[in-house]
Amino acid sequence: MTFPQNEVRFEQLSTASPSVIYSIEEYPGRPARFDYLSPAFEEIYEIPVAKAMENAAIAFDTFHPDDLSGYQQAVIRSAKTMQPLQHEWRIITPSGKIKWVQANSRPERRQEGVLVWHGVMLDITDRKQTEAALRESEATKKQILKAIPDLIFWMSADGICLDSMPSNDAFQLFPDSGRVGKNLYTVLPPDLAEMRRQAVEKALQTGDVQVYEQRIMLHGGFYYEEVRVVGVGDDRVLVIVRNITSRKQAEIALQESEERFRSAFQDAPIGMALIGLDDRWLKVNPVLCNMFEYSEAELLTTRMFTMVHPEDRSILQQYIEQYLGQSQTKDKKATQVELRYQCKGGQIIWVRLNLSVVRDAQRHPSYYVAQIQDITQEHAVNRMKDEFISIVSHELRTPLTAIQGFLGLLNTGIYTNNPEKTQRMLKLAMDNGDRLVRLVNDILDLERLSSGKVQLAMTTCNASELMQQAVDSIHSIADQAAVTLAVVPTKAQVWAASDSIIQTLTNLLSNAIKFSPPQTTVTLSVQTQTDSVLFQVRDRGRGIPADKLESIFGRFQQVDVSDSRQKGGTGLGLAICQSIVQQHGGNIWVESTLGEGSTFYFTLPTPDP
Amino acid sequence: MTHCILVVDDEEALRELATMCLEDLGGWQVISAGSGVEGLKQAETQSVDAILLDVSMPNMDGFECYEKLKANPVTQTIPIVLLTAKVLPSDRTRFAQMEIAGVVTKPFDPTQICQQIAQFLNWEP
Structure with missing residues (x-):
């Protein structure tokens, strides 16, 4: 190729190049001067090439104020060392745009101390912006990672900790100091290390995030962590460990509370x-x-x-x-x-x-939440109570009505001249007064016995003495009714409260006498059994119908209600007997044949040997 | 004309008391019966203007006697006054459902009972 051909070729290249090709001369003590400037200069600097060739200062005026001295120092250094100049700076174009420019040139020394730099200048604004954006994004990422309260570190495929985010120790169970460079098997207990290794392997194999929870025994308590392992590249993973102890504890507490509630409901x-x-x-x-x-x-x-x-x-x-x-x-x-x-x-x-x-x-x-209680029993008891109150009320009111009525009539004074009627009224009032007293006594006795407030004072008693005392107390009534009382002698002993047993026997004897025809005998006897003594009171009365044999021990459950009027009973005697016997741990029952008589039985415990 | 009252009560003393009150203080004529069964018989066979009926009686109680009196065309129009010691709310509810002239509760004031009954039956005192 001939020289002129080369000249043309250079001119073509220089015109087409997006880089500025330039030569600049510097004389000591004189302003710099462009020796050559390719057309790309105008595109970057927005200044016509001719103008810059005429006066290089125009180009230097575009320097960003902060960057000028840096450029000058680089030029001085290059001049001193005759090493290539490579520098980047910002210019402010006439239209006000800020552009980054990079120059690469070589110094050449000519005569008279003249230095010429030949080189290229590039518009590197785009690259610079990309770099800045990248830096900013990196910084943001770092900040984000720092803000995450998790332990974050990188680990190699074979389990060595490569790097670790330095912050957030406060949230971690293990401070990160000294983790880097260590194998996970030296940091974690064997089971957890194995779990981690498997997660790393799977994360790298599948590319999916591996998530699992681990429990650590620390400071004498259990702590919980959630571990996430993410593959980064071919042979590294990012490990993110979150302390989930409080969440886990809340979960466990909730579970326990639910379990307690379930059991409270179920049980x-x-x-x-x-x-x-x-x-x-x-x-x-x-x-x-x-x-x-x-x-x-x-x-x-x-x-x-x-x-x-x-x-x-x-x-x-x-x-x-x-x-x-x-x-x-x-x-x-x-x-x-x-x-x-x-x-x-x-x-x-x-x-x-x-x-x-x-x-x-x-x-x-x-x-709805419902609580449902079976109160059938309670209802039955309440009904019985109501009935009892109703009966008691009736039983008490009847004698009261008679007493108050007769006294009220006498008080009118209209019977002053009728001594017979007066006498009759007084007798009826007195009888009803007695009846009222008996009734009140019996009700109180029964109440005291069934409330369990009275502790019976048990002693060893001779059965024959108990029977004799009962017979003695009721002898006059038997005589009036012309009924004979017979006691069969015995040596048996019982463990009993004597007064209450005498009361029981008296009640049974008094019933027997009431229902016995004159000239018959009521027999009182005992029979020793294995660990109890059986008392029997036998009469020759009219007997008790089979369907009443049990109910007569209930309150106000006479065979015939009119009996209580005629026989002077209160309807509570047998209920009292039953209560007493039961408090002794015994049983009471009756056997009877209509027209032939009845036998009342009850058992009492024998004294301990 | 003297009113005739049938007193039905199993308690001898109360029968006597009522009889004395009604005869001696009220000046009425009294027939008495010691049971529900006897009361029904008297009510059917005797000419009575009213019945003083005790509620709590053995065998046939006042309620049963009332039903029978109301079921019998001969006795169903005779006004009935109940005599009772029953004072529970459930008893009162039951009385309220019955076709009766009134209720005298035990114990009663012997000097007041005649006025009370006369008032129930709209009789001149």
């Missing part, structure tokens, strides 16, 4: 249920199932309402409506209602039902 000694608003059983406990004689599965397909006794359904309806109505604004304490339910077998039981409603966040009812 509650009363029936418990969750009932839907459509009155279906949602959840029932075993006591409830037993109460209604249904299996759990059967109950859960039954509606609560259909099990309520038809007569009580309106009561339940009313109760629910009232309860829901009241609690619309403010939940009232759950109230209760007593209802009859029909069990599976058709049996009717009384239950006490407590409902409370559970509401959602919008205060709409969601379902």
Whole structure:
């Protein structure tokens, strides 16, 4: 190639090049001067090449104020050492754009101390911006990682810790000092290390994040961590370890609390249920199932309402409506209602039902919590109490009416001249007074005995003495009735409270005398048994119908109510006897044949040998 | 004309007391019966203007006697006054459902019982 051809070729290349090709001369003590500038200069500097060739200062005026001195120092250094100049700086173009420029040039020394740099200048603004963005993104990433309260470190495929985020020790169970460079088998217990190794292997194999939890025994307690292992490249993983002890403890506490609640529900000694608003059983406990004689599965397909006794359904309806109505604004304490339910077998039981409603966040009812208690027994007792009160009231009011009535009549003064009628009225009033006293005494006796407040003072007693004392106390009545009392001698001994046994025997003797025809004998005897003594009181009276043999020991359960009027009894005598005998640990019963007589039996314990 | 009252009570003393009150203070004529069965018989066979009926009686109690009196065309129109020591709310509910002229509770004031009964039956005192 000839020289002129080279010249043309250079010119073509220089014109087409996006880089500025330049030569710049520096004389000591004179401003610099461009020797050559390729057209790309104008594109970067927004200054015509000719202008810059004319006056190089125009180009230097574009220097960013902060970067000029740096450039000058680089030039001086290059001039001194004659080493290539490589420098980057910012310019501010006439249109106000800030651009990054990089120059690469070689110095050449000419005559008279003239230095010329030949080189290229590039617009590296894009690269610089990318670099800045990258730096910023790196910094942001670092900050983010720092802010994560997890332990973060990098690990090689073979389990060596490569690097570790330095912060966040406060959140970690293990401070990270000294972790780097160590194998996981030296840091972790064998089982946890093995788990980690497997996670690393899988993370690298699959590229998926591996997540698992580990429990660590530390400072005498258990701590929990969640470990995430992420593959980074072919042979490294990022390990993120989070301390989840408090979350885990809360989970365990919740689990325990749920378990406790479940057991409170399941093992509650009363029936418990969750009932839907459509009155279906949602959840029932075993006591409830037993109460209604249904299996759990059967109950859960039954509606609560259909099990309520038809007569009580309106009561339940009313109760629910009232309860829901009241609690619309403010939940009232759950109230209760007593209802009859029909069990599976058709049996009717009384239950006490407590409902409370559970509401959602919008205060709409969601379902009911029910406590259901079988009070059939209680109901029976209450009914018996009511009956007893009713009877006592009647029994007390009758003699009172007579006493008050006759005295009231006498008080009017209209009988002053009628001594016969006056006498009759006084007698009736007196008789009823006696009856009232006996009745009150018996009621008090019975109450004292059955309340268990009286501890009977037991001693060893001779059975024959007890029988004799009872006979002595009632002898006059027997004489009046022309009934003979016979005691069969015995050496038997019993463990008993003597007064109460004499009272029992007296009651039984007095009954026997009342129902014995004149000129008959009432026999009192005992029979020693293995560990008890059997007392017998036998009469030749009219006998007791078979269906009354048990009930006569109940309160006010005379064979014939009119007996108490005619025979002067209170209807409580046998109930008192039964109470006394039972307190001795014995039994009392009667055998009887109508028209032939009755025998009352009771047992008492023998004294300990 | 003197009113005739049938007193039905198993308690002899109370029967006598009622008889004395009604005869000696009220000036009425009294027939008495010691049981429900006897009361029914008297009510059917005697001409009585009212019945003073005890509630608690053995065998046939006042309630049963009442039902029988009301079921019998001969006796169903005779006004009945109950005599009772029953004072529980459940008893009162039951009385309220019965077709009776009134209830006298035991114990009663012997000087007041005639006025009380007369008032129940709208009789001139």
